[in-house]
Amino acid sequence: MAKPSAYIEKVTRELSRLPGIGGKSASRIAFYMLGMDRPAVERLVNAIIELKDNITTCSVCGGISDSGVCSICSDPGRDGKVLCVVEGARDIFTIEASGEFRGLYHVLGGLIAPLDGIGPDELNIQPLVNRCGSSKPEEVILALNPTIEGDATTLYLAALLSPLGIKVTRIAHGLPVGSDLEFADSATVAKSIEGRVRI
Amino acid sequence: MAKPSAYIEKVTRELSRLPGIGGKSASRIAFYMLGMDRPAVERLVNAIIELKDNITTCSVCGGISDSGVCSICSDPGRDGKVLCVVEGARDIFTIEASGEFRGLYHVLGGLIAPLDGIGPDELNIQPLVNRCGSSKPEEVILALNPTIEGDATTLYLAALLSPLGIKVTRIAHGLPVGSDLEFADSATVAKSIEGRVRI
Numbered sequence: 172m173a174k175p176s177a178y179i180e181k182v183t184r185e186l187s188r189l190p191g192i193g194g195k196s197a198s199r200i201a202f203y204m205l206g207m208d209r210p211a212v213e214r215l216v217n218a219i220i221e222l223k224d225n226i227t228t229c230s231v232c233g234g235i236s237d238s239g240v241c242s243i244c245s246d247p248g249r250d251g252k253v254l255c256v257v258e259g260a261r262d263i264f265t266i267e268a269s270g271e272f273r274g275l276y277h278v279l280g281g282l283i284a285p286l287d288g289i290g291p292d293e294l295n296i297q298p299l300v301n302r303c304g305s306s307k308p309e310e311v312i313l314a315l316n317p318t319i320e321g322d323a324t325t326l327y328l329a330a331l332l333s334p335l336g337i338k339v340t341r342i343a344h345g346l347p348v349g350s351d352l353e354f355a356d357s358a359t360v361a362k363s364i365e366g367r368v369r370i
Numbered sequence: 371m372a373k374p375s376a377y378i379e380k381v382t383r384e385l386s387r388l389p390g391i392g393g394k395s396a397s398r399i400a401f402y403m404l405g406m407d408r409p410a411v412e413r414l415v416n417a418i419i420e421l422k423d424n425i426t427t428c429s430v431c432g433g434i435s436d437s438g439v440c441s442i443c444s445d446p447g448r449d450g451k452v453l454c455v456v457e458g459a460r461d462i463f464t465i466e467a468s469g470e471f472r473g474l475y476h477v478l479g480g481l482i483a484p485l486d487g488i489g490p491d492e493l494n495i496q497p498l499v500n501r502c503g504s505s506k507p508e509e510v511i512l513a514l515n516p517t518i519e520g521d522a523t524t525l526y527l528a529a530l531l532s533p534l535g536i537k538v539t540r541i542a543h544g545l546p547v548g549s550d551l552e553f554a555d556s557a558t559v560a561k562s563i564e565g566r567v568r569i
Binding site: 174175176177178179181182184185186188189190191192196198199200201202203204205207209211212214215216218219220221222223225226234235236237241242243259260261263264267 | 373374375376377378380381383384385387388389390391395397398399400401402403404406408410411413414415417418419420421422424425433434435436440441442458459460462463466
């Protein structure tokens with residue numbers, strides 16, 4: 172089997188390291204790039220380099236920021252009385268896309284996972300406690316994934332923050348909108364019954 | 371809805387222009403890149419730039435080449451008596467990956483599609499005729515997609531090359547290996563019966 176081009180092989184190999192891109196997709200993208208005009212390729216490449224060079228961590232929430240304090244933390248229009256705790260910076264984008272939340276965020280940088288050697292001290296938890304002490308939010312919403320580690324971290328944070336007189340809540344777990352009971356797994360159905368709300 | 375980072379938005383937008391990458395995958399990859407070490411990002415970016423800068427068209431087969439005549443056309447170990455005609459340069463990689471073919475290739479650069487204004491003159495067909503005249507292959511295999519345009523181009527080339535005394539064949543159309551008759555579409559089943567072979 173001949174390898175007609177080392178350059179195509181190289182791009183394919185590098186692209187297939189990215190998440191969600193297998194060998195066939197990588198090869199398809201490499202050939203697509205071959206047909207792109209040079210300015211379009213430069214836009215892509217420069218965007219990637221700028222991303223690596225310029226993004227920093229927001230000193231307030233621990234999320235990502237283009238410069239110093241992030242645009243959400245520095246926005247006076249946001250409601251500082253509600254703090255939403257998320258696992259990673261990407262979760263902020265997901266919640267912002269829903270348009271449902273107008274408060275501020277706090278990024279943990281992970282979840283408590285004793286088997287992986289990640290305890291509370293490895294996470295951005297002490298700064299959260301300090302922040303709650305100084306800015307005194309009325310409510311902290313824990314928006315962590317409904318997994319074993321997410322649930323453990325949720326319980327840990329609730330036990331830590333409730334004594335400070337803060338209302339601690341967690342996002343609802345249940346059936347996704349537009350889904351079908353028939354295809355839901357039993358753990359999700361159990362959660363949706365346990366978390367039922369009065370109408 | 372706040373946009374926490376213009377850099378992430380930009381990379382996400384550029385990535386989502388690539389084939390097979392939607393908005394969610396693009397965002398996932400952008401965040402993944404944020405976590406990659408700088409040398410890994412540079413390897414990716416440089417591979418893309420090198421690809422754009424260095425790949426040329428092989429003057430013999432019309433496929434892609436890293437320099438001048440491609441590695442397949444210049445390989446004395448390949449069988450020059452068999453020529454495989456494909457639509458695009460990428461098809462060469464696909465056929466090479468099967469390990470089944472040891473001859474040479476010829477890239478048409480498209481298929482005859484009158485509705486899109488693509489006739490034989492827009493394709494790499496005259497050079498194919500010239501090549502057949504000078505190198506006198508014993509067999510030309512037409513490996514075009516089993517679509518209306520592919521079939522039309524196959525018939526056109528067969529009518530063009532057969533009078534030159536060349537054996538013209540086309541690749542088999544039928545059930546993919548590992549598939550199930552139950553799930554095959556009727557056009558494929560019809561092709562598989564029409565193209566049945568004696569065992």
